[in-house]
Amino acid sequence: MRHDTRLSRMLHVLVHMDRHEGAATSETIAAMLGTNAVVVRRTMAGLRDQGYVRSEKGHGGGWILARPLRDITLLDIHNALGAPQLFSIGLAGDNPNCVIEQAVNASLAGAMHEAEAILLAKFGKVTLAGLAEESSKRWAKPAHCSLEMEHS
């Protein structure tokens, strides 16, 4: 089953944007992520609608952080991306009247809800400022990337 890496990638982008002077274009971000500008716009649109970034057209335009990193948590971004399913396993629904299916699904759902609550609680406690700080600590060894195209 394929992974949804949008959360990881968007967090990466947002922290970079904070270090970046001026707006970052979709094209630049796409180059960093090894993807396409339209895909970037599609994904960033969700963050814009929730007020985490702004987009500006024209010369010098692009994407700009609309809030300080310390006011954004991993949970915020997860939700802004549409709060996609966290789990790749799901419940069968072929026989909703079957008491066995009900018992199986109730047990699985209970465990999954508990794990999900813990995961989201953790996400809610980590700010992007915290991530930026943590990455600064890793800065000692100089290998890194940036929005200035050191990627490719």
Place this chain on the structure above:
Amino acid sequence: MRHDTRLSRMLHVLVHMDRHEGAATSETIAAMLGTNAVVVRRTMAGLRDQGYVRSEKGHGGGWILARPLRDITLLDIHNALGAPQLFSIGLAGDNPNCVIEQAVNASLAGAMHEAEAILLAKFGKVTLAGLAEESSKRWAKPAHCSLEMEHS
């Protein structure tokens, strides 16, 4: 993102098999699950290889439980299915040298590992016998399904 319902469905099947006299054919199981006998064989093959079920050919053949339900946990079946990814979100790996990506991924991975450990621990504590017992409690209201084709 599409869900992998094999765990849920196989648990359902295994509990039914315990109530079932004799072997259950792939065809019968497939009818119950609204799928195909070959798909059932593919999935059950993993459980057979781990010793949870046996398969027998010929007249009266099919699938038989190889252990009592109380000796099988949800975790056992999850593992027998290949321990597929539990989470549908994943980590970006485009810029492994980037300290920001590293910090982002370390944070996400930490939260996910914690949640995963909790989920698997829960799975390890639930036996199929427990599920069978729980479904018996639901038996008061008679709607149910069985391997005798009440499904379709």
Place this chain on the structure above:
DNA sequence: TAATCATGCAACTAATATTGTTGCATGATT
């Protein structure tokens, strides 16, 4: 005002993973 740059959006194509299908071989029962 004209040229350029950048997003917004919709429609289309491509790539990928899973599921479903078919055909044939093998083994067991009757």
Place this chain on the structure above:
DNA sequence: AATCATGCAACAATATTAGTTGCATGATTA
């Protein structure tokens, strides 16, 4: 010998996501 059932491999269908293209709109700059 006939029937039933799994085993396996190759192929087709399906669904989802990612990527692409084309055009419109708005902002900046000269």
